[in-house]
Amino acid sequence: xxxxxxxxxxxxxxxxxxxxxxxxxxxxxxxxxxxxxxxxxxxxxx
Numbered sequence: 027x028x029x030x031x032x033x034x035x036x037x038x039x040x041x042x043x044x045x046x047x048x049x050x051x052x053x054x055x056x057x058x059x060x061x062x063x064x065x066x067x068x069x070x071x072x
Contacts, residue, residue, distance in 0.1 A: 033052075
């Protein structure tokens with residue numbers, strides 16, 4: 027997976043909140059899909 031040359035501001039928030047979560051989301055590209063996340067994904071697809 028190609029990483030951008032910059033760190034999105036939202037990732038700084040994730041890093042401050044939980045460094046382990048940041049690692050999974052930004053470095054490994056993994057994200058837990060729960061009900062609120064799925065709802066947001068579906069809303070943005072419309």
